[in-house]
Amino acid sequence: MLQVDGMRLHVMEAGPKHGIPVVMLHGNPTWGFLWxxxxxxxxxxxxxxxxxxxxxxxxxxxxxxxxxxxRHARLIGGLxxxxxxxxxxxxxxxxxxxIGLRALADRFDRVAGLVILNTVVGPPxxxxxxxxxxxxxHTPYLGGALFRGLGFPQNVLWLAQGDRSxxxxxxxxxxxxxxxxxxxxxxxxxxxxxxxxxxxxxxxxPLRRCQQLVExxxxxxxxxxxxxxxxxxxxxxxxxxxLPQAKVTRTQGGHFLQEEVPTxxxxxxxxxxxxxx
Numbered sequence: 001m002l003q004v005d006g007m008r009l010h011v012m013e014a015g016p017k018h019g020i021p022v023v024m025l026h027g028n029p030t031w032g033f034l035w036x037x038x039x040x041x042x043x044x045x046x047x048x049x050x051x052x053x054x055x056x057x058x059x060x061x062x063x064x065x066x067x068x069x070x071r072h073a074r075l076i077g078g079l080x081x082x083x084x085x086x087x088x089x090x091x092x093x094x095x096x097x098x099i100g101l102r103a104l105a106d107r108f109d110r111v112a113g114l115v116i117l118n119t120v121v122g123p124p125x126x127x128x129x130x131x132x133x134x135x136x137x138h139t140p141y142l143g144g145a146l147f148r149g150l151g152f153p154q155n156v157l158w159l160a161q162g163d164r165s166x167x168x169x170x171x172x173x174x175x176x177x178x179x180x181x182x183x184x185x186x187x188x189x190x191x192x193x194x195x196x197x198x199x200x201x202x203x204x205x206p207l208r209r210c211q212q213l214v215e216x217x218x219x220x221x222x223x224x225x226x227x228x229x230x231x232x233x234x235x236x237x238x239x240x241x242x243l244p245q246a247k248v249t250r251t252q253g254g255h256f257l258q259e260e261v262p263t264x265x266x267x268x269x270x271x272x273x274x275x276x277x
Contacts, residue, residue, distance in 0.1 A: 013046070021083070073099050090113070230254070
């Protein structure tokens with residue numbers, strides 16, 4: 001556990017203490033467990049796997065107001081300063097993408113490489129329409145009933161997969177376990193509501209900072225994408241334009257592609273590590 005700004009963040013580490021660290025940041029509603037298959041294929045590389053606030057084994061505050069993009073970024077920024085104070089390679093997925101990128105926007109000179117997986121790296125365009133998932137989250141009462149009462153989406157992660165058998169049985173239980181009980185499952189709804197439903201949403205400005213970082217970055221980069229992601233599958237082409245130097249790997253994985261194509265993700269990480277070294 002690492003304490004940052006009064007909150008305890010759980011962190012797993014693997015690999016040697018020397019060498020450039022690779023920080024892998026999950027999103028909503030998962031935790032560091034998501035990266036286990038990828039990390040297992042990165043022998044000889046230092047890997048840092050934090051759990052975001054409210055998820056995994058990190059603190060689960062009961063105030064939904066703590067869940068803002070800026071607050072999460074400050075916490076991850078403090079964690080990076082403590083555990084990876086020099087150059088680093090960042091791997092971001094889902095909300096872990098913009099949270100980590102926003103933290104790194106204040107530490108741009110430390111970004112040695114980027115690996116981007118099914119996430120967003122900037123604000124939505126004018127005239128956008130949120131996905132059904134996020135419209136439900138922003139709906140009063142109904143959002144609370146679905147997310148907190150019925151354990152959505154952690155109970156149905158398999159619906160977002162290319163191979164729906166990839167999150168079943170013990171694996172599905174491992175994702176649900178940290179969010180058991182009403183006292184611990186506040187974050188999935190609060191973080192879903194961090195997704196903009198208008199261009200006046202508080203996440204818009206920090207998302208702009210994320211996009212500025214990605215557009216300005218000229219170092220080694222890779223994109224690994226699950227094209228069968230029902231929410232973000234079509235976002236890849238936009239990110240490719242922002243990162244024209246990136247090595248792109250398209251897969252038939254879904255949203256949680258770490259469960260389906262860990263070898264492809266590990267290969268992308270090794271590609272960036274080799275380019276940085």
